[in-house]
Amino acid sequence: xxxxxxxxxxxxxxxxxxxxxxxxxxxxxxxxxxxxxxxxxxxxxxxxxxxxxxxxxxxxxxxxxxxxxxxxxxxxxxxxxxxxxxxxxxxxxxxxxxxxxxxxxxxxxxxxxxxxxxxxxxxxxxxxxxxxxxxxxxxxxxxxxxxxxxxxxxxxxxxxxxxxxxxxxxxxxxxxxxxxxxxxxxxxxxxxxxxxxxxxxxxxxxxxxxxxxxxxxxxxxxxxxxxxxxxxxxxxxxxxxxxxxxxxxxxxxxxxxxxxxxxxxxxxxxxxxxx
Numbered sequence: 001x002x003x004x005x006x007x008x009x010x011x012x013x014x015x016x017x018x019x020x021x022x023x024x025x026x027x028x029x030x031x032x033x034x035x036x037x038x039x040x041x042x043x044x045x046x047x048x049x050x051x052x053x054x055x056x057x058x059x060x061x062x063x064x065x066x067x068x069x070x071x072x073x074x075x076x077x078x079x080x081x082x083x084x085x086x087x088x089x090x091x092x093x094x095x096x097x098x099x100x101x102x103x104x105x106x107x108x109x110x111x112x113x114x115x116x117x118x119x120x121x122x123x124x125x126x127x128x129x130x131x132x133x134x135x136x137x138x139x140x141x142x143x144x145x146x147x148x149x150x151x152x153x154x155x156x157x158x159x160x161x162x163x164x165x166x167x168x169x170x171x172x173x174x175x176x177x178x179x180x181x182x183x184x185x186x187x188x189x190x191x192x193x194x195x196x197x198x199x200x201x202x203x204x205x206x207x208x209x210x211x212x213x214x215x216x217x218x219x220x221x222x223x224x225x226x227x228x229x230x231x232x233x234x235x236x237x238x239x240x241x242x243x244x245x246x247x248x249x250x251x252x253x254x255x256x257x258x259x260x261x262x263x264x265x266x267x268x269x270x271x272x273x274x275x
Contacts, residue, residue: 001079003043007032010074010083023174025261026189026253031086038086039073042187046257055080057125061191064115064166068108068185070177080189090184093176093207102214105176105203106221108185113165113196127169127192129245130158136248141255144263145247145270157241160234167194171203197231201238205272243273 008014016034023029024042032039055077062072074083093101133154137143147153168175169190177184200222209215219227247269254262 001043003030003041006076006079006081007041010076025172025174025265032083040070040084040086042080042082042084044080054125055189058188058191061188065112065185065188065191068111069188070184070186084186087177087179087184090177090179093173093178096178098178100217101178102209102217103221104178104183105171106218108176108183109168109171109199109203110222112168112185113199115166125192126163127167127190127194127198128163129194129198129241130154130161133245133248136245136252139252139255140248143248144251144254145266147244147247147270147273150244154241154244157237160237162195163193165194165196165199167191167196167199169194169198169202170206171199172206176203195238197235197238198242201235201242204235205239205242240273243269247273 004018007016007018011034013034016032018033018041019031021029021031026045028043028045030041030043032041055075059075059077062069062075066072070084070087072082072084074081076082093105098104168185168188169192170187175185175187177186200218203209203218204215209218215232219231223231247266250262250266250269253259254266
């Protein structure tokens with residue numbers, strides 16, 4: 001797919017500048033400038049189809065999360081290309097130094113989880129982590145990972161799994177944006193029905209949130225102070241499951257794309273799982 005040609009057709013202009021950013025793990029991201037107006041463009045990397053994503057579904061989800069996401073300008077569901085407004089002076093979760101950033105993310109997550117999606121969107125689309133683990137494993141020719149007691153652990157967790165919440169499923173630091181006027185949760189490629197504890201575990205695991213006071217700040221806000229004393233034990237189990245899931249995901253993409261970042265992610269997940 002020729003991105004320059006796509007831009008010229010969609011925006012009906014040849015007068016623009018395009019600069020690639022260093023953001024994004026499974027997508028390329030660019031800053032597009034037309035007549036002094038800036039946009040962000042998300043473009044899937046090669047072999048993106050192996051992730052099993054449904055951009056038609058993502059397009060429908062975007063209508064539900066317009067209050068959380070950066071405003072969308074164009075969405076090409078066939079190519080998976082998304083164009084949004086460029087928001088100045090935002091910081092990712094990692095860049096943000098606000099001591100209350102854990103609570104701020106809890107508010108974003110709670111807002112998403114409280115949404116009531118229409119049945120025609122909500123029911124058919126389930127982010128089944130157990131099925132995805134098996135799918136990613138089936139795509140791997142040479143496994144570079146080992147998760148001790150994997151099968152028994154996953155079978156036990158299946159009994160506790162309750163996929164009844166609209167979840168984001170990818171709380172990496174780059175998908176959480178803070179500004180002085182508004183906080184954003186972006187990139188809904190993986191959004192679907194899931195267990196709400198999956199999102200909490202994703203946020204903690206992907207952002208290395210291990211300190212009790214940081215987790216407690218999140219829990220106090222998410223649960224409005226009414227915290228189940230067992231919730232962190234449950235979330236830690238989901239973190240281990242996500243180590244397996246994203247470990248095999250990264251192993252698969254390392255084979256397909258040969259990029260070091262995927263090898264590093266896979267090994268990081270294996271290390272975290274082993275404790």
